[in-house]
Amino acid sequence: xxxxxxxxxxxxxxxxxxxxxxxxxxxxxxxxxxxxxxxxxxxxxxxxxxxxxxxxxxxxxxxxxxxxxxxxxxxxxxxxxxxxxxxxxxxxxxxxxxxxxxxxxxxxxxxxxxxxxxxxxxxxxxxxxxxxxxxxxxxxxxxxxxxxxxxxxxxxxxxxxxxxxxxxxxxxxxxxxxxxxxxxxxxxxxxxxxxxxxxxxxxxxxxxxxxxxxxxxxxxxxxxxxxxxxxxxxxxxxxxxxxxxxxxxxxxxxxxxxxxxxxxxxxxxxxxxxxxxxxxxxxxxxxxxxxxxxxxxxxxxxxxxxxxxxxxxxxxxxxxxxxxxxxxxxxxxxxxxxxxxxxxxxxxxxxxxxxxxxxxxxxxxxxxxxxxxxxxxxxxxxxxxxxxxxxxxxxxxxxxxxxxxxxxxxxxxxxxxxxxxxxxxxxxxxxxxxxxxxxxxxxxxxxxxxxxxxxxxxxxxxx
DNA sequence: GGAACTCGCCAC
DNA sequence: AAACGTGGCGAGTTCC
Numbered sequence: 001x002x003x004x005x006x007x008x009x010x011x012x013x014x015x016x017x018x019x020x021x022x023x024x025x026x027x028x029x030x031x032x033x034x035x036x037x038x039x040x041x042x043x044x045x046x047x048x049x050x051x052x053x054x055x056x057x058x059x060x061x062x063x064x065x066x067x068x069x070x071x072x073x074x075x076x077x078x079x080x081x082x083x084x085x086x087x088x089x090x091x092x093x094x095x096x097x098x099x100x101x102x103x104x105x106x107x108x109x110x111x112x113x114x115x116x117x118x119x120x121x122x123x124x125x126x127x128x129x130x131x132x133x134x135x136x137x138x139x140x141x142x143x144x145x146x147x148x149x150x151x152x153x154x155x156x157x158x159x160x161x162x163x164x165x166x167x168x169x170x171x172x173x174x175x176x177x178x179x180x181x182x183x184x185x186x187x188x189x190x191x192x193x194x195x196x197x198x199x200x201x202x203x204x205x206x207x208x209x210x211x212x213x214x215x216x217x218x219x220x221x222x223x224x225x226x227x228x229x230x231x232x233x234x235x236x237x238x239x240x241x242x243x244x245x246x247x248x249x250x251x252x253x254x255x256x257x258x259x260x261x262x263x264x265x266x267x268x269x270x271x272x273x274x275x276x277x278x279x280x281x282x283x284x285x286x287x288x289x290x291x292x293x294x295x296x297x298x299x300x301x302x303x304x305x306x307x308x309x310x311x312x313x314x315x316x317x318x319x320x321x322x323x324x325x326x327x328x329x330x331x332x333x334x335x336x337x338x339x340x341x342x343x344x345x346x347x348x349x350x351x352x353x354x355x356x357x358x359x360x361x362x363x364x365x366x367x368x369x370x371x372x373x374x375x376x377x378x379x380x381x382x383x384x385x386x387x388x389x390x391x392x393x394x395x396x397x398x399x400x401x402x403x404x405x406x407x408x409x410x411x412x413x414x415x416x417x418x419x420x421x422x423x424x425x426x427x428x429x430x431x432x433x434x435x436x437x438x439x440x441x442x443x444x445x446x447x448x449x450x451x452x453x454x455x456x457x458x459x460x461x462x463x
Numbered sequence: 464g465g466a467a468c469t470c471g472c473c474a475c
Numbered sequence: 476a477a478a479c480g481t482g483g484c485g486a487g488t489t490c491c
Contacts, residue, residue, distance in 0.1 A: 261479045
């Protein structure tokens with residue numbers, strides 16, 4: 001509920017709803033011939049994999065020892081067989097305490113036949129959630145995803161029918177398969193304008209941590225680089241050296257962001273070592289993990305005295321303490337003060353004018369301002385761009401939004417002007433309108449050539 | 464036959 | 476002491 005009498009927060013939602021409705025009505029073009037072709041291809045592939053799986057000893061035994069007909073899509077039936085019939089010791093558990101059958105759990109079991117099931121479910125996810133969703137939702141070759149402003153506790157948006165905010169990106173195959181279905185209108189191009197690190201910047205405005213602000217203001221510094229150097233005990237960071245960029249990514253997505261959200265060192269250690277460094281949870285030997293320059297990550301860490309996963313975990317425990325005690329002490333202090341204030345009042349008032357109330361834990365109380373503020377920046381910019389688009393009679397259209405980015409379907413002759421306007425709105429006009437934004441904002445842009453699908457987007461050097 | 468649940472997985 | 480914040484959605488399952 002917006003703070004009583006706060007017109008600014010109300011207006012943001014009201015105008016936002018109207019601007020988003022225009023994008024919904026416009027829609028995104030889908031190449032339905034491609035979608036149908038691809039779905040058929042994937043169905044054939046899935047059938048082959050299923051046949052191969054049914055031919056394995058593993059499956060035949062599973063079927064023999066089961067009363068009913070096996071459904072190979074059922075995690076529950078698989079879990080029963082693995083953990084109750086075969087009595088394999090449960091490694092990973094689900095939230096409710098059952099033996100997990102997710103990809104990670106199955107990998108740990110070292111049963112090669114289970115690879116079939118992992119492959120099949122990945123293909124089905126792409127086919128049934130995304131491509132089939134577009135078939136179901138399209139009207140004359142356009143999907144019209146909804147963007148809701150009334151569903152999320154932090155006043156972020158959500159999207160449905162189809163959800164436009166969870167289209168695959170990281171997995172290369174899934175990304176290619178799904179995003180190759182999405183096109184601009186004929187003769188147009190797709191442009192994505194993306195606020196860079198907006199949640200962190202908003203958090204800095206709120207918690208006013210001097211070290212965090214310095215990282216944002218001084219372009220010669222790089223927080224994720226510095227943390228990568230510390231995590232991996234690098235003597236130097238050079239993105240030209242093989243593997244260093246990956247280590248920076250690992251530091252950013254495996255440690256810094258999870259820590260900011262309230263995660264703890266043990267799960268960060270798994271993120272960083274297992275997911276990004278590809279190191280096992282054992283004592284390390286030479287030649288393990290990703291390549292770093294002309295050696296391997298394990299060799300490098302061993303040379304620095306980190307001989308095993310356990311040692312690495314201890315190292316991250318120290319880094320966690322260092323992060324909050326030395327690197328961002330004012331941020332840590334703010335969390336305590338902010339939570340104490342919530343406990344006293346029962347709600348939090350955010351600089352955007354919104355109020356969050358109800359039962360919340362400390363992590364929620366401390367995460368909501370950044371999430372709220374980041375999206376509020378996006379929505380304000382979206383509204384402005386929508387207003388100018390109408391005022392100046394653009395043929396270019398806003399067609400979607402993904403929390404901190406805007407997707408536009410652009411008439412090529414309008415591109416330069418659209419880019420200029422979007423850059424001005426996001427990085428100049430917004431900080432002028434909202435005085436509490438006292439760090440610089442920045443955007444990245446990505447673009448596809450005329451008549452190319454969203455899978456082809458490339459960095460756009462607009463400055 | 465549908466509502467409500469769990470699980471798994473996609474995004475920021 | 477416990478251990479990552481916000482969503483949507485498909486499939487399987489259970490309950491009414």
